[in-house]
Amino acid sequence: MNKKTVILGAGVSGLATAYWLKKSGADVTVLEKSSQVGGSMESISENGYLFDRGPNSGLETTEFVKELVDGVGLSDQMIYASPSGNKRYILRNNELHALPMSPPGLIKTKLFSTSAKFRLIGEMFVGRSKEGYYQSVAQFVKRRLGEEFLDYAINPFVSGVYAGRPEDLSVKSAFPKLYALEENYGGLIIGTIRSIRARKKRKEIAKQSAKMFSFKKGMQALPKAVASWLGDSVITLADVTSVSKDGERYKVVYNNAGSEKSILCDIVISTLPSFVASKLFAHMDDGLPAHLDSIYYPPVMVLYVGFKKEHIGRPLDGFGFLIPEKEEKSFLGAIWSSVLFPDRGPEDTAAFTLFIGGARNASIMNEDKDLVAERSINEFMEIMKINEEPLYKAMRFWGKAIPQYNIGYIEHERYADEFEKKNKGIILSGNFRGGISVGDCIKNSDLVAKKAMSLIKS
Numbered sequence: 012m013n014k015k016t017v018i019l020g021a022g023v024s025g026l027a028t029a030y031w032l033k034k035s036g037a038d039v040t041v042l043e044k045s046s047q048v049g050g051s052m053e054s055i056s057e058n059g060y061l062f063d064r065g066p067n068s069g070l071e072t073t074e075f076v077k078e079l080v081d082g083v084g085l086s087d088q089m090i091y092a093s094p095s096g097n098k099r100y101i102l103r104n105n106e107l108h109a110l111p112m113s114p115p116g117l118i119k120t121k122l123f124s125t126s127a128k129f130r131l132i133g134e135m136f137v138g139r140s141k142e143g144y145y146q147s148v149a150q151f152v153k154r155r156l157g158e159e160f161l162d163y164a165i166n167p168f169v170s171g172v173y174a175g176r177p178e179d180l181s182v183k184s185a186f187p188k189l190y191a192l193e194e195n196y197g198g199l200i201i202g203t204i205r206s207i208r209a210r211k212k213r214k215e216i217a218k219q220s221a222k223m224f225s226f227k228k229g230m231q232a233l234p235k236a237v238a239s240w241l242g243d244s245v246i247t248l249a250d251v252t253s254v255s256k257d258g259e260r261y262k263v264v265y266n267n268a269g270s271e272k273s274i275l276c277d278i279v280i281s282t283l284p285s286f287v288a289s290k291l292f293a294h295m296d297d298g299l300p301a302h303l304d305s306i307y308y309p310p311v312m313v314l315y316v317g318f319k320k321e322h323i324g325r326p327l328d329g330f331g332f333l334i335p336e337k338e339e340k341s342f343l344g345a346i347w348s349s350v351l352f353p354d355r356g357p358e359d360t361a362a363f364t365l366f367i368g369g370a371r372n373a374s375i376m377n378e379d380k381d382l383v384a385e386r387s388i389n390e391f392m393e394i395m396k397i398n399e400e401p402l403y404k405a406m407r408f409w410g411k412a413i414p415q416y417n418i419g420y421i422e423h424e425r426y427a428d429e430f431e432k433k434n435k436g437i438i439l440s441g442n443f444r445g446g447i448s449v450g451d452c453i454k455n456s457d458l459v460a461k462k463a464m465s466l467i468k469s
């Protein structure tokens with residue numbers, strides 16, 4: 012136990028890993044470049060509005076979320092989404108259609124044509140694909156469920172989760188559980204029914220039935236609480252500039268508010284974005300940058316807008332809506348933030364989060380951000396039947412937002428595994444491995460901590 016672990020990055024992946032390690036008695040330090048912790052998890056309060064500039068919520072898909080929240084004493088701040096947020100809408104022909112959640116709902120909905128509904132039932136008779144791993148989400152869904160379901164359910168869903176495109180994402184890497192239903196059971200409908208028992212055994216909750224959570228003061232409350240539990244094990248304003256071998260150990264050099272410092276350690280866990288890790292570890296392996304640099308992070312603009320409730324011409328009875336690419340709008344969708352969680356804006360207002368850009372519309376990177384925002388707000392107001400300008404507007408632009416598990420990702424994953432084997436004591440983690448959601452990052456951090464503990468004990 013006298014081995015030292017240094018974790019690079021204090022996003023949720025780094026902090027949760029540090030939490031499990033410290034609980035197991037390990038000596039751990041977290042180095043974070045920014046002045047605050049949380050990485051993508053950023054929440055700000057302004058003029059009575061609470062703006063989550065990155066993730067708006069998480070899904071409690073495993074017991075690790077609750078364990079972490081309870082462990083750092085944040086249980087009384089944790090909140091679950093209101094049941095009114097269960098309804099999700101999809102835009103088609105400028106109208107919002109509730110996404111059907113049951114067979115009778117599917118029969119009644121006008122979101123899909125009659126032939127698309129019959130095609131869905133036909134899924135049970137579609138065989139396994141010969142393409143294996145190298146299939147896009149689009150290829151997989153079109154073959155199994157038909158083109159209309161791809162365009163009006165999966166396309167918007169994929170942009171809601173990854174800000175990605177089904178044509179680019181690998182089904183095996185981006186939606187491993189979906190792929191496994193075909194691989195293990197031969198189909199999605201049959202697989203969903205038969206996999207329930209296996210999931211219970213793994214103590215996992217299906218994403219569609221997992222509880223959606225946040226915190227009274229927004230999502231950043233979680234990394235802040237984990238960091239304060241870790242105390243002086245977390246060093247902010249620590250920009251890691253190099254990691255190198257020093258005898259049997261590693262030397263991590265960082266710039267701390269202008270002065271260069273270093274730590275000698277036995278285990279280095281990187282939770283940095285792949286394009287940052289690529290530069291730090293390039294000198295240890297010539298082939299690594301080609302893999303890490305080709306993981307694409309599209310830009311995403313997040314807009315937060317508040318309107319007087321009385322100016323909104325349609326009921327606020329759901330989670331929000333997603334927009335299929337075919338509808339050709341300037342934004343990807345909107346979350347009805349103040350329906351989901353309390354105190355997201357002043358009493359008589361409703362607050363919304365709009366997402367713009369993603370892999371679908373990466374050109375926003377080079378456009379005038381104010382014009383893009385204005386165009387999106389106008390379209391949003393038309394869809395929501397809002398006839399007065401917003402009372403509040405705020406924006407956060409992420410130049411490199413979310414890693415895409417695109418076709419070929421599996422090669423990057425294998426290479427990273429090989430790199431870890433060749434460089435004992437270095438672990439590559441973060442949201443470009445093991446899932447991008449907050450819930451997956453927390454689950455993965457437990458696996459990473461176990462991996463580190465076995466190195467500590469070896």
Ligand SMILES: Cc1cc2nc3c(=O)[nH]c(=O)nc-3n(C[C@H](O)[C@H](O)[C@H](O)COP(=O)(O)OP(=O)(O)OC[C@H]3O[C@@H](n4cnc5c(N)ncnc54)[C@H](O)[C@@H]3O)c2cc1C
Binds near residue numbers: 043052287409
């Ligand atoms: C706009 C947006 C919306 C999202 N919405 C959701 C959602 O609703 N639900 C959901 O579950 N997930 C969502 N996600 C995904 C999820 O938030 C992220 O995948 C997750 O928070 C990533 O955590 P991480 O710790 O792996 O990486 P990060 O949060 O990126 O943390 C990496 C950390 O490394 C630090 N760092 C970088 N370089 C250095 C260096 N040289 N030295 C030291 N530190 C360094 C960074 O400052 C950062 O703090 C969203 C993401 C974005 C961007």
